[in-house]
Amino acid sequence: MKLFPNVSLGAFGIDPWWVTLIKVLAVFVILVLMTLLAIWAERRIVARMQMRIGPNRVGPFGILQGLMDGVKLALKEDVIPFTVDRAVYILAPIISATTAFMTFAVIPFGPEVSFFGVITPLQLTDFPVSVLYVLAIASVGIYGIVLAGWSSGSTYALLGGLRSSAQMVSYEIAMGLSFVAVFLYAGSMSTSQIVAAQERTWYILLLLPSFLIYVISMVGETNRAPFDLPEAEGELVGGFHTEYSSLKFALFFLAEYINMVTVSALATTLFLGGWRAPFPISLIPGVNEGWVPLIWFFSKIAVFLFVFIWIRGTLPRFRYDQFMNLGWKILIPTSLAWITIVAITRGLRNSLDLPTGQTVALLGVPLIAVALTLFIRDWRKANAEEALEENQILVTEIDPFAGGHPIPPLPGQVLVEQTSSRQGITNG
Amino acid sequence: MIALAIALPALSAALLLSLGRRTNIWGPYLSIAASTSAFLVGLWQFLLMTNRPTEERASITTIYEWLVVPGTNFKINFGLQLDQLSVSFVLLITFVGTLIHIYSLGYMSHDENKRRFFAYLNLFVAAMLLLVLADNYLLLYVGWEGVGLASYLLIGFWQHKPSAAVAAKKAFVANRVGDFGLSLAIMMMFIIFGSVSFIDVNASVSGSPSWVPLTIGLLLLLAACGKSAQFPLQSWLLDAMEGPTPVSALIHAATMVTAGVYLIVRSASIFNASTFAQNTVIVIGVISLLMGAVIGAAKDDIKKSLAGSTMSQIGYMVLAAGLGPIGYVFAILHLITHGFFKAVMFLGAGSVMHATNDNVDMRRFGGLSKSMIFTTITFFIGYLAIIGIPPFAGFYSKDHIIEAALSHSWAAGIAALFGAGLTAFYMTRMVVMTFFSKPRWEEKVHPHESPISMTLPMIILSIGAATIGIGLTQNNVFEHWLEPVTGFSEPHPPLPILTITYITLGVVALGVIIGISLNRKIPKVAPTKVTLFTTAARNDLYGDLLNETLLMRPGMKLSKFLTIFDRGVIDGFYSGLGLITGSISSRLRRSETGFVRSYALSIVLGTAILVLAILVVRL
Amino acid sequence: MSPNAYLVLSGIIFSIGALGVLLRRNAIVAFMSIELMLNAANLAFVTSARVWGNLDGQAAAFFVMVVAAAEVVVGLAIIVTIFRTRNSASVDEASLLRW
């Protein structure tokens, strides 16, 4: 029984050592560059949205501002508070940054290219469980935050750390669940295979609910506005990194932006066809070959980054309980329901050879009907409750002795004149 | 199929008892229906049986394998043995039982616990049928205990009367003494014969040493004495009259008390193998028959008097059963005829009590024949039957027993003959005191005839009492019917049969005449200036005293001694064990420190040792 | 490379885990030690799977993980409850169940 074709990841793991080394360096450099650009872009775009100009002094359009900020941070005094747990305090930002870099190893940048004569894919590495690997590394990354919060020896930091890790753990579940549909369709957990599987249709079209859930949870996962509760400055000052300064703080900063880039890249890979050109352009021959796809890949990431910034400039911060409710009570159940539907669709297609279109019709119509009835019922119920609340002022009279045993009036009821019923009792 | 006859009443009893009060209305009818259908099943089986040739009439149905001891060939089946003997019993039990059910409908109509009563009656019928249908002693024992239980429940049915409660207890205890014998007998069979089924026991008893049938026979006789109220375990029967009269009629006259006779006849092969056991049976029978008659003659309580008579009549049956093949058939025959006429007389007594506000003192009766015509006639038929006037039933059975007894020994024969005279005497006394002579009842008593549901069973039973004897002895039909089971040999009395019959009739007539002449004038209160013998007879011939001195006091002494022994030696031993265990434990429990880590340490130590052991073995 | 090296490693980690249970009083650390022992067992499973050339060992390890997760959830909830009532997470203080 073979549900899926043999996956061959034969292109990976055979690079000469120097190619691997160059790739590693390239990934590192790209990430740092992206971070610098993202910081600059964020400041400029948010400024624009707030009718300001933003940094415009260093370099053309102030484009070197990010670099300058980094240099400034690095040169600042490194304050280590007295109460910290020193080893962990130092370890925490390192974990954060390292894991942030590591994730990118499995992101495909492009197809196979000739690399100084060596044919190799534009991807550091890939293996059958790449996407799970991303999740795993992300979960290790949380350690950085928790430990930073704990080791600081400060209540603000501790609460921020706890909050942020609870948040990331919760949203990681929703995120993982949103992947499942992709796995079901691609039949693989390896990123390159998933990109390959999207040759015809991007999964954003097939699996729109998954995509939406992923996008929401990726914002939560990266602790970005409107979900930036761990560093909600009104309550927690700086959150887990309150006590950090100088280069250590810079590492957290770096990690946050790299994570943004990473989740964007992952979204691109899983839902937007990876490095493939968008539809009308993809008809032009040659756009999906060689070094060209890098353009598409980075444009897509840029779009995501812009969305990140846009959301930050637009939406107010959530309250913590609302945020948790969204994660646990909406995203996860929705994900589960959606996965069930996808699984049934796939199962029917695999076992009955039903084309997807028919399956969707077969399942979708009753599902929509059920959903509609439920919705109408709830709507009516809500209406009825509303009407009830309005009608509660209505006063009804009750006879407390009607059943022979006195009963107190309910709210909104008044007792009838006592004399008649008293008489009734005495007469009877 | 025959299992239905047991199952239906049992089911009905279970239903009535478990459903409780909600069956109050229809319960009695269900009960009667169950009993009737049991009778119909029995009748059908009987008819089927008569259509088969003699050799194929007996059959054993195994319902299931009851007790199987793995690894041995010991096995007890839940099997029902339907042969000529058991089917006779089935018919008697279900027929009389059904009639008494119907009678109870009228007799108990004002009792609020009627439903419970009927449930117990059904329980009794089921248990009794199980007793007579069982194909092995253990299953018989189940039925035996079942009827004991039903008897206990029914005697104590009116537990609110202390006398009834005490009587029930007494019956139960006295029966236990007998049951003790039966259980010992069963154990012996199991040990010696390796089986407890009738067939196997019959087959193996002949080859065993002579002490085996002797011991088992005596033990079975003890059981029979307990159940059938024979000397020396007779005392409970008179007290059992505290129960409702239908119970006295059914259980303590017609059926249950005859179970002892059934047991002896069923174990014929054992008794045949031991002359001493047989002679003991005869002695017991003779003593009981005379004792019962004397007690019956002295009692003023009509039911107690009848009870004495029952004891006496069962004495006849036991005597006959002790005579061996010449007597078994007549024992059963007398059992059946007795079932009819004694039932009719008990029912008559109940009817009389019903009419006189539950009075039982014959000195307060008299002249009831005018107001209770059906009762009088049916009772009189029963009277004629019991004293053995031809052509009524008792004549045929009792006369045969006397013949057989005479052919065995003069002593037994004359005792039986004397008993017949006594029977005539006390029965005449009863009839005269109750139905004839001057009315002596109290002011407020207004005697009246009983309702149809009571008189009808009496009429039917009296017809039986009148005709069954002649019907069964015509052409020796009953002898031939039972012969395959019990064996039969013609008795050879030392005198011509006709002579014996005439002598018997003469003795009976003498008894009747004495009975009439002594009872011309009946005082309302029993005279106190009487002979020592009469006093003894009124006191049940000191049966209770005998029991007390022979059994109770030594028993109590033994119990006291055993208690001291138990407390001191046995309990001491076990308390000592307990003390030792306790003191060891209180030291050992110190190892339970409550520290999880200590427990974990022991686990890890154990694991380490285990791994070490594996290592050592591998190396 | 000989699989026995993996087994030895598994044994060593298992023993250290056992020692942790025996020596550490903090309930949470004791619990971690138990997790360590389970992990050691998993390593043995995975190694055996490779040795025998079938995946059953890996499936077993998978189940161990899931069950361990369930165990941790309940165990930690118990620890939290105990901590709430006695304000201590020491296993030695919860020693009422003794003679």
Place this chain on the structure above:
Amino acid sequence: MFQNLMPLVESANAVSFEPVVFWITGSLSVLGAVGMLVSKKAVHSALWVALTMINLAILYVLQSAPFLGVTQVVVYTGAVMMLFLFVLMIVGVDASDSLIETIKGQRMLAIFAGLILVVSLVLLLSNSFYVQTNGLETADLEYGGNIQGIAALLFSKYVLIFELTSALLITAAVGAMVLAHKERAVPRKTQAQMAKELFSSGNYKGPLPSPGVYARHNSVDTPALLPDGSVSQISIPGPIIARGAAKTINQKDIDEVQSISEGRGIIDKEVEDQ
């Protein structure tokens, strides 16, 4: 850490990278275990355990179990140990254990037992239970890969266990919720209720009105007037009242306050003064 291993993993049996990786990760995992044992702080212990677990994950990947390796990280490092950290932070952040043994003989016996266990296990297990390694290449290829192979096993041979485990998990989750649930005798107060309670006690908790508001003189001994013209007693510090140094209010001030509050503006001082 991971990605550089992949080449080794793919050809683990052929290339002799395996021993190198094994010796490094194996040592690290033992180091982590020992670290857990000796760390004073529970959080440090947790970190050491996490180190061990990650290294074990690498060993899994090394032994052709990439799925288990990643799952190990996700489940153990990501969920289980994170949960431990959470609980640790709930039950006392800086609780550092005393390592002095309190049960008599426990430590000595424990170390003794541990030594026996270690020595015999090492001797036993190193003594070639398994002489040869079959490798998982064929088993993996049968279903098209390691993940597919495990999936096929889980959903065919072990499907019952799989379902049972899922039942166990959900039960555990519910059980944990029940255990950690705190029954409230009264419903939790909302922020609004708490604020109301605070202020309805009569004890004024807000900032005190500054003296001299709506007053002619901006000094501490001049009481403030409330918009309706009454005097706010709390606007003057207690000691000044006690000394009897507080200024009194004349009608003019009251009128002026009223005028301001009604929007008519300030009555011209000079005119009034004259």
